[in-house]
Amino acid sequence: MDPTVQLELSVDRGSPVPLYFQLSQQLESAIEHGVLTPGTLLGNEIELAGRLGLSRPTVRQAIQTLVDKGLLVRRRGVGTQVVHSQVKRPLELSSLYDDLEAAGQRPTTKVLVNTVVAASAEVAAALGVAEGGEVHRVERLRLTHGEPMAYMCNHLPPGLLDLDTGQLEATGLYRLMRTAGITLHSARQTIGARAATAGEAERLGEQTGAPLLTMERVTFDDTGRAVEFGSHTYRPSRYSFEFQLLVRS
Amino acid sequence: MDPTVQLELSVDRGSPVPLYFQLSQQLESAIEHGVLTPGTLLGNEIELAGRLGLSRPTVRQAIQTLVDKGLLVRRRGVGTQVVHSQVKRPLELSSLYDDLEAAGQRPTTKVLVNTVVAASAEVAAALGVAEGGEVHRVERLRLTHGEPMAYMCNHLPPGLLDLDTGQLEATGLYRLMRTAGITLHSARQTIGARAATAGEAERLGEQTGAPLLTMERVTFDDTGRAVEFGSHTYRPSRYSFEFQLLVRS
DNA sequence: TAGTGGTCTAGACCACATC
DNA sequence: ATGTGGTCTAGACCACTAA
Numbered sequence: 001m002d003p004t005v006q007l008e009l010s011v012d013r014g015s016p017v018p019l020y021f022q023l024s025q026q027l028e029s030a031i032e033h034g035v036l037t038p039g040t041l042l043g044n045e046i047e048l049a050g051r052l053g054l055s056r057p058t059v060r061q062a063i064q065t066l067v068d069k070g071l072l073v074r075r076r077g078v079g080t081q082v083v084h085s086q087v088k089r090p091l092e093l094s095s096l097y098d099d100l101e102a103a104g105q106r107p108t109t110k111v112l113v114n115t116v117v118a119a120s121a122e123v124a125a126a127l128g129v130a131e132g133g134e135v136h137r138v139e140r141l142r143l144t145h146g147e148p149m150a151y152m153c154n155h156l157p158p159g160l161l162d163l164d165t166g167q168l169e170a171t172g173l174y175r176l177m178r179t180a181g182i183t184l185h186s187a188r189q190t191i192g193a194r195a196a197t198a199g200e201a202e203r204l205g206e207q208t209g210a211p212l213l214t215m216e217r218v219t220f221d222d223t224g225r226a227v228e229f230g231s232h233t234y235r236p237s238r239y240s241f242e243f244q245l246l247v248r249s
Numbered sequence: 250m251d252p253t254v255q256l257e258l259s260v261d262r263g264s265p266v267p268l269y270f271q272l273s274q275q276l277e278s279a280i281e282h283g284v285l286t287p288g289t290l291l292g293n294e295i296e297l298a299g300r301l302g303l304s305r306p307t308v309r310q311a312i313q314t315l316v317d318k319g320l321l322v323r324r325r326g327v328g329t330q331v332v333h334s335q336v337k338r339p340l341e342l343s344s345l346y347d348d349l350e351a352a353g354q355r356p357t358t359k360v361l362v363n364t365v366v367a368a369s370a371e372v373a374a375a376l377g378v379a380e381g382g383e384v385h386r387v388e389r390l391r392l393t394h395g396e397p398m399a400y401m402c403n404h405l406p407p408g409l410l411d412l413d414t415g416q417l418e419a420t421g422l423y424r425l426m427r428t429a430g431i432t433l434h435s436a437r438q439t440i441g442a443r444a445a446t447a448g449e450a451e452r453l454g455e456q457t458g459a460p461l462l463t464m465e466r467v468t469f470d471d472t473g474r475a476v477e478f479g480s481h482t483y484r485p486s487r488y489s490f491e492f493q494l495l496v497r498s
Numbered sequence: 499t500a501g502t503g504g505t506c507t508a509g510a511c512c513a514c515a516t517c
Numbered sequence: 518a519t520g521t522g523g524t525c526t527a528g529a530c531c532a533c534t535a536a
Contacts, residue, residue, distance in 0.1 A: 016532095018505060038473055044521060055507045057306070060522085068317075070435050073471050076522045077515030083434070084473015184496045185332070186319050192489035193442035193462040211460030213442040222322050224287055224333015240441030247433045265513095267524060293502060304526045309503085325503045326534030 011052055019054055023062035031071050031082055038084040042072070045080075070246045096142060096150065096232075097172030105144045109169045113139035116158070123155045126218045126229035134158045138168065141203065148204045149239055152232045160227060177227065185222040191215050191241060196233075204235050211236055260301055268303055272311035280320050280331055287333040291321070294329075319495045345391060345399060345481075346421030354393045358418045362388035365407070372404045375467045375478035383407045387417065390452065397453045398487045403479045426476065434471040440464050440490060445482075453484050460485055 011022045030036045042048070042063070049059040063080055066072045074080045100107040117137045124131040136156040142149050154173060156163070161180050168176065177184065192214045201208045213234040221227050234240075260271045279285045291297070291312070298308040312329055315321045323329045349356040366386045373380040385405040391398050403422060405412070410429050417425065426433065441463045450457045462483040470476050483489075 020505080046521090055509090057508095058506060061505090073434070074522060075515080076513070077520075079521060083471070084469075185322070186496065187494045188491075189494060190489050190491045191440055191462075193460045193485035195460050209458070211442045211444050213440075213462075220333075222332070236442035240439050242437075242439045245436045245438060247435065269524080295502090304528090306527095307525060310524090323503060324534080325532070326501075328502060 009048075009052055011054065020058050020061040020065070023052065023054070023059065024065045027062065027066055028069075028071060031066075036082050038082050040082045042080040042082070070244070095172040095174040096152070098175070100142075100144060107149075108143045108146075109172075110141040110143065111138065111165045111168050112141060113137060114163055114165045114168065119155070123229055127155060127157050127226045129157055136161075136163055138163060138173070140168065144238070147238070148235065150232055150234045151200065151203050152230060154228055154230045156228050157226065173228065182227055183222040184227070185220050185224075187217050187219040189215065189217045193236070200233055204233065206235060213239065213241075215241075258297075258301055260303065269307050269310040269314070272301065272303070272308065273314045276311065276315055277318070277320060280315075285331050287331050289331045291329040291331070319493075344421040344423035345401070347424070349391075349393060356398075357392045357395075358421075359390040359392065360387065360414045360417050361390060362386060363412055363414045363417065368404070372478055376404060376406050376475045378406055385410075385412055387412060387422070389417065393487070396487070397484065399481055399483045400449065400452050401479060401481045403477055405477050406475065409476060422477070431476055432471040433476070434469050434473075436466050436468040438464065438466045442485070449482055453482065455484060462488065462490075464490075 009023065009026050011019050013019070015022065027036070027042075036042075045056050045059050045063065049056045052059070063072060063074070067074055067080075071083055072080055073083050097107055097109070115137055116134050118132045119127065119129055119135045121131050123129075123135055124133065127135060129135060135158060136154075138152075138154045138156070140152045140154075142152060160182070161177060163176075174184065193211055194214055195209045196204070196206050196212045198208045200206075200212060201210060204212070206212070213236045215230070215232045215234070217228075217230045217232075218226050219228040219230075258272065258275055260268050262268070264271065276285070276291075285291075294305050294308050294312065298305045301308070312321060312323070316323055316329075320332055321329055322332050346356055346358070364386055365383050367381045368376065368378055368384045370380050372378075372384055373382065376384060378384060384407060385403075387401075387403045387405070389401045389403075391401060409431070410426060412425075423433065442460055443463055445453070445455050445457060445459045445461045447457045449455075449461060450459060453461070455461070462485045464479070464481045464483070466477075466479045466481075467475050468477040468479075
């Protein structure tokens with residue numbers, strides 16, 4: 001029970017890919033493909049290092065990344081073993097567009113508004129710009145199978161990005177930002193619910209007063225600048241937030 | 250601009266606390282108390298190691314934990330600097346009770362049901378037990394300032410925990426599990442919205458058809474066992490999910 | 499060119515779990 | 518008593534950034 005498994009592992013020292021990363025990729029793939037089944041012991045680090053011709057710290061670094069992802073558990077005096085549960089993906093700063101595309105939903109986007117406006121107090125506070133200063137405003141409707149699924153209103157600080165309507169319809173805002181060289185770092189997010197106003201109901205094809213799922217998000221880049229403030233509403237019959245959490249230890 | 254700061258740091262080699270942890274704690278505290286202001290460069294690792302009498306890997310380990318928490322950013326060729334944005338807390342597997350208590354809300358809990366039932370198909374699938382097998386069922390109402398805020402229905406596998414009604418009302422379910430020696434590891438969570446049924450509306454003091462925020466969660470311990478399946482409804486006027494996300498890099 | 503973080507090595511001793 | 522992971526050292530070379 002819980003046997004140690006001899007796995008075919010190898011590293012390419014000629015590759016520019018870090019050795020620890022090569023190893024962690026191979027282990028992750030083995031876990032994902034069921035070669036390493038839940039409960040399997042990985043074998044001790046020293047032996048693994050010797051077998052691969054690596055040093056122990058390098059092997060530890062590889063294992064640690066998978067522990068951080070929740071795929072492995074280490075126990076002192078016991079060993080390292082594959083976690084039993086079905087880990088899918090830890091929560092990440094996700095793009096609705098990418099999520100839908102990954103789910104095979106073929107999302108389409110209709111840009112309703114793409115303009116520059118004066119920042120309201122709320123927007124100014126979120127983005128850290130002066131109230132009344134210029135900000136980009138984008139309103140979009142996201143549809144799947146021709147049916148509206150989400151209404152998204154985003155504000156961006158000026159001069160950050162060239163917001164082309166065509167590109168906005170062809171891909172997601174996050175991908176556009178990444179392409180523009182913006183390194184996304186973190187986001188503060190609030191998820192709630194409320195009854196649809198008449199305007200919201202009409203946009204989404206719901207009845208006035210129908211329950212809507214709401215999300216507000218401020219996204220920061222790695223210098224700490226606020227790069228986006230989003231205020232979205234979703235039809236709860238068509239969308240819910242689903243994710244995996246890891247206990248921070 | 251962005252000056253390197255000389256910080257008073259020291260480690261106690263007699264302490265059982267790991268050196269890298271002592272260092273990361275001191276840095277985190279300095280950041281939190283504003284001694285290290287956003288944008289500050291930390292000074293190179295070699296020099297820092299020398300100043301503290303530590304090796305470079307140890308210093309790197311300390312810094313890395315703060316990078317993982319999103320407090321620091323490393324740039325090759327540039328240095329390590331304090332992130333600008335107001336990081337509050339990364340999303341964690343949180344307990345509603347603890348969240349409310351931390352917010353000074355003085356939550357109270359009313360246990361409506363605490364019994365053993367036969368597992369429905371949905372519960373059986375979530376917990377990985379046989380359909381029709383025995384499971385614990387707990388229904389609770391969470392109130393703040395005497396007003397209902399959430400209705401929580403939880404199912405637990407048998408024999409895991411002694412569910413004392415008094416303890417359930419005095420604290421949260423998660424704290425009870427931790428106290429019982431269960432190591433929480435991860436959870437799969439879905440957040441959505443729907444209109445309140447007549448029963449839900451009455452329990453929460455809302456109108457039938459009013460929007461409710463819903464959350465379903467399956468929690469796993471570190472051996473991969475499902476230890477809890479929760480199905481909760483919240484009054485959106487009184488509760489929303491708020492959290493910080495980090496981009497996984 | 500100089501300085502930074504990124505990666506890697508080959509050891510060492512310790513704490514903890516299991517037998 | 519043995520074996521595991523946890524921590525730590527004192528170096529090394531490389532890749533990238535900025536001046």
